[in-house]
Amino acid sequence: xxxxxxxxxxxxxxxxxxxxxAFAALSDPRFLSIPTLTxxxxxxxxxxxxxxxxxxxxxxxxxxxxxxxxxxxxxxxTTVFLLxxxxxxxxxxxxxxxxxxxxxxxxxxxxxxxxxxxxxLIVTLGTLSVFRGFLLTFVGSKMISALPPDMRGFSRxxxxxxxxxDGSFYSLPWAFAALVIVVVLTWFILHKTMLGRSIFAxxxxxxxxxxxxxxxxxxxxxxxxxVGALAGLAGIIHASxxxxxxxxxxxxxxxxxxxxxxxxxxRLAGGYGTLTGTLLGVALIVLVQNSLIVLxxxxxxxxxxxxxxxxxxxxxxxxxxxxxxxxxx
Numbered sequence: 001x002x003x004x005x006x007x008x009x010x011x012x013x014x015x016x017x018x019x020x021x022a023f024a025a026l027s028d029p030r031f032l033s034i035p036t037l038t039x040x041x042x043x044x045x046x047x048x049x050x051x052x053x054x055x056x057x058x059x060x061x062x063x064x065x066x067x068x069x070x071x072x073x074x075x076x077x078t079t080v081f082l083l084x085x086x087x088x089x090x091x092x093x094x095x096x097x098x099x100x101x102x103x104x105x106x107x108x109x110x111x112x113x114x115x116x117x118x119x120x121l122i123v124t125l126g127t128l129s130v131f132r133g134f135l136l137t138f139v140g141s142k143m144i145s146a147l148p149p150d151m152r153g154f155s156r157x158x159x160x161x162x163x164x165x166d167g168s169f170y171s172l173p174w175a176f177a178a179l180v181i182v183v184v185l186t187w188f189i190l191h192k193t194m195l196g197r198s199i200f201a202x203x204x205x206x207x208x209x210x211x212x213x214x215x216x217x218x219x220x221x222x223x224x225x226x227v228g229a230l231a232g233l234a235g236i237i238h239a240s241x242x243x244x245x246x247x248x249x250x251x252x253x254x255x256x257x258x259x260x261x262x263x264x265x266x267r268l269a270g271g272y273g274t275l276t277g278t279l280l281g282v283a284l285i286v287l288v289q290n291s292l293i294v295l296x297x298x299x300x301x302x303x304x305x306x307x308x309x310x311x312x313x314x315x316x317x318x319x320x321x322x323x324x325x326x327x328x329x
Contacts, residue, residue, distance in 0.1 A: 009265035013280040017287060024291045035170040036290075038160065042172060044286045045241075046250075048179045048279065049234040050257045051264075052186050053227035055278045058261060059190070060223045061203040061270030062120035066109060067257075068250045069131040070228050071235030074102040077139050078236060079245040082148045091150040091240070098236035099229045105131060106228020107221075114220035128251075135247055144245040151240045175237050182230060187275050189226075199223060203270030255303070259310045260285045268314070284309070 024031040050067055057064040078098040082089060089097075105127075112123045160172040190196035198219045201209040206216050239245045262268070263284055264277030288305050292298075 009263060010274070010277045010280055013263055013277065013284055017280065017284050020284070020287045020291050024287075031291075033168065033170075034162075034164060035168045038170045038172045040283075040286050040290060041176055042241075043290065044282050045173075045175050045179050046234050046238050047253065047256060047260065047286065048282045049182050049230055049237070050253065051260045051278050051282050052182050052275065053230040054257050055261045055264070055266050055273045055275070056186060056190075056199065056223055057120070057227055058266040058268065058270060059203045059273040060199045060220060061206060062113065062220070062223070063268070064109065064120065064124045064224070064227055065254050065258075066105075066124040066128040066131060067227060067231040067234075068253050069128045069135075070102050070105045070231040071238070072247055072250045073105060073131045073135045073139075073235075074098045074232035075235030075239045075250075076135060076144075076245050076247045077101060078232075079144055079147060079151070079239060080140055082151075083144070083146070087148045089148065089150065091154040094148065094151060095233060095236050098232040100232070102232020102235070103225050103229040106225040106231070109228065110221035110224035113224060114217045132251060139247070141247055143247075145243065147239065147243060147245060151236075152243055154240045155243055173241060175241055178233060178237055182233070183275055183279070190275075195219065195222065200271060203267075203272070205271075255310075256285050256289075256306060259306045262310055262314055 021032070030036065050071070053067055054064060075098060078094065078101060081097075082094060109123060109127055112118050112127075113120050154175070155173065157174040158171045159174050159176060160170070162171075163169050188196075190199065198209065198214045201212070201214055202216055202219055209219075210216055235250060238250060242249075260281035261273070261278055262281070264274065264279070264281035266273030266278065285306065288309070289302055292302055292305065
């Protein structure tokens, strides 16, 4: 047991997940059914993609709160453009367009942060408002239900589909594969490339990274462009799965995303974060949200619960670290 480091959060979060599952199963035995599992996986797709991007930013020593605005902008603008000029494009081209648009918006964050060295939180708070305001003022503010055919078609593509003995239906969309690809690609970048090592190094100390020859500006610029592309992907998948392009969607998920990443052990000071912890954090947030519904607790209580989880997730490791320092002193 001495080898288990609870300060890393993964073990603690896994135990809390098991406790939530047990409690929810006692309240409603159907909670452990295949339909519930596929619903949880489906509900974690968008949150998971956002969280992978947010973790990457935290590892690099920054913080980004504009990704939801980028996602909404890319999703809605792509949909409006397609309906006007190219409604017959295949879904993978549509997704590529949204990712490119998201990457371009990420470029704006990248230039302001990496080139002009402005504070990450201030920049992304500003661009959150700018992107959202520009979208609603110049692109549109009406919900679009008549999506391009291939966007609607993508929502009907299922990896798994079936019916339980009790007649309940379950399905898992191919959109889940997008989350898997994002996780694998991000893991490869972080752990198998010099770029990934540079991201960790910058998060630890950008000045030290410069001294050992790392081009900090390029690496930071890449991080925000990459996160913008992930946001664009998350946005267009969200619109396809919900079969609705709503410019007011997604913005407001920042708290849940940051909660998932922080619970997963990523340090707000930078230099550390794991995909395993991030995915566990996503699983916990999704479980909390669904468990409260199963238990009949009002959805407004979710914000309170998530806030408590953030305080515990950041406070417990800090307390453990201080105790360790006190013992070593």
